Amino acid sequence: MKVPVVRNILEANKRIADENRTLFGSKRILVLNLMSSPGAGKTTLLEKTIDLLKDRFRIGVIEGDIQTSTDAERIAGHGVQVVQINTDGACHLDGNMIREALTQLDLDALDLLVVENVGNLVCPAEFDVGEHHKVMILSTTEGDDKPKKYPLMFQESSVLLVNKIDLLPYINCRIEVIRRASAEINPNLKVLEISATTGEGLPLWTNWLEEQIRQIRGTD
Amino acid sequence: MHELSIAQSILDIITEEMRRHHVERIVSVRLKIGEMSAVVPESLTFCWSIVTKDTPAEGSRLDIVSLPIEARCLACDSVFFVQNYVYVCPKCGSGDLAILSGKELQIQDFETPDF
Ligand SMILES: [Zn+2]
DSSP states (O other), rough: EEEEEEEETHHHHHHHHHHHHHHHHHHHHHEEEEETTTTTSSSHHHHHHHHHTTTTTTTTEEEEEESHHHHHHHHTTTSSSSEEEEEETTTSSOHHHHHHHTTOOOOGGGGGGEEEESOOOSGGGGSSSSOOEEEEEGGGGOOHHHHSSSSSHHHHHHEEEEOOOGGGGSSOOOOOHHHHHHHHHHOEEEEOOOTTOOOOOHHHHHOOOOOOOHHHHHHO | THHHHHHHHHHHHHHHHHTTOOOOSSEEEEEEGGGOOOOOOOHHHHHHHHTTTSSSSTTEEEEEEOOOOOETTTOOOEEEETTTOOOOOTTTTTOOOEESSOOOOOEEEEEEOOO
């Protein structure tokens, strides 16, 4: 006998993510889900972003890592609220992990919360954590064939930061190939070229962020 | 390896549905998996055999129906399959699309043993 079910496999995660999103909305906090492969420069970008914005906005970070807490220690050194989640082997963060991490943050004292996902180009894109935007970092050293290999993440993201452009003279990576492939997968994807190390291009990124924070906070 | 979390989520739902329908054993679960979800069927099947061990779903089979990405152009209304992740209308060149299918991660039904 066949018994019909017709249920979304990730429905439990979606429900919790929606609750998180409602909470963020009521507190008027902009929440970003920052994703990339390992070593693309997420933590360095976060450090630079915090330093550029912390005088104007109150920032919090949830650090997702398979095992260590070294990234969280680096972020804490910049004087912002930070919570570490160790996934113990899981390759992505999910809605429930974020919900638990939120209990350790003072949400009333935040304008921007960045969730630094586990370094992985596949799984994080599948699990909604309640963010307003997914932001992806792709470093030039990873090559220009990534969009076609990992299309979901490119499709789900609002912004693609192409990092380490200072290394372009030394490597075989064509930014126009990344731009063309990304545009085919997601015509609405905003592509910004940056170097988190030298600071080049970062104002493009912080301007976008500021605009989003102001939208969430309204006119005040 | 998000297949492990996905297998666990399928088991949670199936266990709940088996209880609701007063079913004690199942032989298979049918899934609809869209091409965008980046699920590797072999990997999901392997994870299923692990998470169902010592549960009422132990020994059951996953029947995975893979769905291609289908889109409708919002500019000219044509419906087409997205090839090679190019989200552009082949007829008019617009990138303004509604995705009709291809993102599914869905349980369709399960099958109980015949008596
Ligand atoms: Zn068209």
